[in-house]
Amino acid sequence: xxxxxxxxxxxxxxxxxxxxxxxxxxxxxxxxxxxxxxxxxxxxxxxxxxxxxxxxxxxxxxxxxxxxxxxxxxxxxxxxxxxxxxxxxxxxxxxxxxxxxxxxxxxxxxxxxxxxxxxxxxxxxxxxxxxxxxxxxxxxxxxxxxxxxxxxxxxxxxxxxxxxxxxxxxxxxxxxxxxxxxxxxxxxxxxxxxxxxxxxxxxxxxxxxxxxxxxxxxxxxxxxxxxxxxxxxxxxxxxxxxxxxxxxxxxxxxxxxxxxxxxxxxxxxxxxxxxxxxxxxxxxxxxxxxxxxxxxxxxxxxxxxxxxxxxxxxxxxxxxxxxxxxxxxxxxxxxxxxxxxxxxxxxxxxxxxxxxxxxxx
Amino acid sequence: xxxxxxxxxxxxxxxxxxxxxxxxxxxxxxxxxxxxxxxxxxxxxxxxxxxxxxxxxxxxxxxxxxxxxxxxxxxxxxxxxxxxxxxxxxxxxxxxxxxxxxxxxxxxxxxxxxxxxxxxxxxxxxxxxxxxxxxxxxxxxxxxxxxxxxxxxxxxxxxxxxxxxxxxxxxxxxxxxxxxxxxxxxxxxxxxxxxxxxxxxxxxxxxxxxxxxxxxxxxxxxxxxxxxxxxxxxxxxxxxxxxxxxxxxxxxxxxxxxxxxxxxxxxxxxxxxxxxxxx
Numbered sequence: 001x002x003x004x005x006x007x008x009x010x011x012x013x014x015x016x017x018x019x020x021x022x023x024x025x026x027x028x029x030x031x032x033x034x035x036x037x038x039x040x041x042x043x044x045x046x047x048x049x050x051x052x053x054x055x056x057x058x059x060x061x062x063x064x065x066x067x068x069x070x071x072x073x074x075x076x077x078x079x080x081x082x083x084x085x086x087x088x089x090x091x092x093x094x095x096x097x098x099x100x101x102x103x104x105x106x107x108x109x110x111x112x113x114x115x116x117x118x119x120x121x122x123x124x125x126x127x128x129x130x131x132x133x134x135x136x137x138x139x140x141x142x143x144x145x146x147x148x149x150x151x152x153x154x155x156x157x158x159x160x161x162x163x164x165x166x167x168x169x170x171x172x173x174x175x176x177x178x179x180x181x182x183x184x185x186x187x188x189x190x191x192x193x194x195x196x197x198x199x200x201x202x203x204x205x206x207x208x209x210x211x212x213x214x215x216x217x218x219x220x221x222x223x224x225x226x227x228x229x230x231x232x233x234x235x236x237x238x239x240x241x242x243x244x245x246x247x248x249x250x251x252x253x254x255x256x257x258x259x260x261x262x263x264x265x266x267x268x269x270x271x272x273x274x275x276x277x278x279x280x281x282x283x284x285x286x287x288x289x290x291x292x293x294x295x296x297x298x299x300x301x302x303x304x305x306x307x308x309x310x311x312x313x314x315x316x317x318x319x320x321x322x323x324x325x326x327x328x329x330x331x332x333x334x335x336x337x338x339x340x341x342x343x344x345x346x347x348x349x350x351x352x353x354x355x356x357x358x359x360x361x
Numbered sequence: 362x363x364x365x366x367x368x369x370x371x372x373x374x375x376x377x378x379x380x381x382x383x384x385x386x387x388x389x390x391x392x393x394x395x396x397x398x399x400x401x402x403x404x405x406x407x408x409x410x411x412x413x414x415x416x417x418x419x420x421x422x423x424x425x426x427x428x429x430x431x432x433x434x435x436x437x438x439x440x441x442x443x444x445x446x447x448x449x450x451x452x453x454x455x456x457x458x459x460x461x462x463x464x465x466x467x468x469x470x471x472x473x474x475x476x477x478x479x480x481x482x483x484x485x486x487x488x489x490x491x492x493x494x495x496x497x498x499x500x501x502x503x504x505x506x507x508x509x510x511x512x513x514x515x516x517x518x519x520x521x522x523x524x525x526x527x528x529x530x531x532x533x534x535x536x537x538x539x540x541x542x543x544x545x546x547x548x549x550x551x552x553x554x555x556x557x558x559x560x561x562x563x564x565x566x567x568x569x570x571x572x573x574x575x576x577x578x579x580x581x582x583x584x585x586x587x588x589x590x591x592x593x594x595x596x597x598x599x600x601x602x603x604x605x606x607x608x609x610x611x612x613x614x615x616x617x618x619x620x621x622x623x624x625x626x627x628x629x630x631x632x633x634x635x636x637x638x639x640x
């Protein structure tokens with residue numbers, strides 16, 4: 001099995017990757033230079049019928065204190081798996097290479113009380129709020145449980161804080177809501193409850209795994225606005241996982257684009273649209289329908305997305321679908337290299353600069 | 362609670378009444394019994410119903426109805442102890458196996474397979490041989506023998522619950538494993554646990570009666586339904602089957618009642634789970 005060997009491409013790129021991942025010369029950095037979260041050459045394989053299959057290949061990314069980082073890609077590109085790896089939620093039997101460091105500490109070494117303390121600092125907001133709450137417990141039990149059990153907050157005070165936090169996410173009749181059961185709340189309401197609950201344990205990092213995907217379009221914007229506001233207000237760092245390139249660009253300082261279990265581009269969000277560094281990013285942006293442009297067909301990317309385990313070890317995973325692919329793309333797996341303050345895993349990135357810009361005709 | 366009973370149908374409600382009556386006898390038997398259940402008068406041995414004695418007299422001339430009522434205590438308490446013991450052990454083992462998974466689960470499951478090889482009665486006879494005859498030894502032995510059945514069913518339920526996304530959500534909140542198991546997983550399995558317990562009560566009652574019949578459980582002259590069948594057995598041959606039969610009927614009625622109610626509750630638990638999944 002050679003797929004995803006971390007030594008294949010890293011040594012050549014290590015210097016530049018290190019510099020850019022630490023945030024040198026990138027706009028929108030939060031306070032504090034040291035990264036809060038540092039995913040370093042993470043490779044994850046899951047056993048499928050006894051055979052390990054790669055789901056993440058050599059993923060590196062950093063999140064600094066107070067910084068929002070978007071994680072974008074098609075279904076199966078490894079976005080959620082990255083978040084699950086960070087919160088130590090990988091399925092049993094997963095093989096992990098590389099490191100995930102939180103404030104410089106390797107999280108794979110955490111256990112018992114340390115692991116629980118780490119998890120209270122890293123809150124996760126899930127895609128489907130309804131599945132992620134015990135259906136037979138009241139909202140109040142759910143919201144105050146972590147405070148009472150893990151932070152030893154007295155029940156009475158926890159109750160008041162929950163009501164206060166519900167008000168902050170736009171739910172005014174908090175006392176009544178706390179007595180209700182999850183099935184009595186709408187999806188959007190429940191997701192706001194989840195956001196409030198996540199903030200109650202005073203986390204420093206939010207992992208938001210497509211928090212608005214399961215909601216209908218009108219509530220999506222509302223929930224997103226609440227999440228973004230509160231994140232800024234509390235100065236939290238966030239890893240925001242989404243399909244939506246424009247949403248990520250709008251609320252995140254930097255955006256990481258994943259394809260087939262690899263990071264293909266890291267770019268300051270402000271520049272991602274105007275000046276993408278990887279053909280895949282450009283194609284993703286072009287495929288999105290535009291409200292100001294009437295077109296009969298969406299510009300789909302030809303072919304189908306590759307799963308991480310199908311991707312070849314010795315050529316660019318996107319080459320078969322890439323309009324700019326050349327022979328060079330099929331000769332070796334491109335390394336993640338620095339270009340104008342960003343990172344790109346494309347051998348032709350420099351020569352394609354400018355040509356990749358999304359132009360909506 | 363009343364709503365749950367009503368939804369089990371007429372059979373379920375009749376069963377509940379039978380169980381309630383037996384429970385009242387078990388709790389207050391000696392005070393309710395119309396005559397002294399332990400007072401023999403040999404001249405009345407195997408005399409049929411007469412006067413205020415509705416079910417006649419047993420082989421030593423004691424009032425059968427009084428002995429039935431007084432015997433409810435040991436006849437019900439024994440199975441209760443077995444069920445509580447088996448349920449507690451089985452639930453703990455099932456939840457631990459489901460939580461730890463992998464090696465722990467494999468070891469536990471294999472251990473259960475080995476325990477399945479020993480029939481409950483055999484284990485109880487063995488316990489009586491080692492620790493002497495009596496209700497305690499028999500109940501402990503049966504609890505251990507029944508535990509694998511509980512553990513197997515609950516392990517499946519616990520595994521399913523373990524895989525629920527809300528459990529992962531609790532984990533990333535920093536909740537401890539013991540808290541998640543005790544406050545979330547076990548309460549959510551409760552309908553299944555109750556249903557299992559009621560069905561198991563029936564088995565335990567029959568097995569304990571059999572053990573008492575063999576003379577290894579409750580010791581005469583203490584009143585007990587199993588003992589009553591055993592000691593009045595000669596009456597069946599002598600044409601006075603009523604004392605043994607009455608005790609047997611009590612066992613049959615209570616066992617059927619527990620089985621019917623348990624089955625109905627089990628169905629309900631399944632329906633509830635199916636609805637929870639669909640939601």
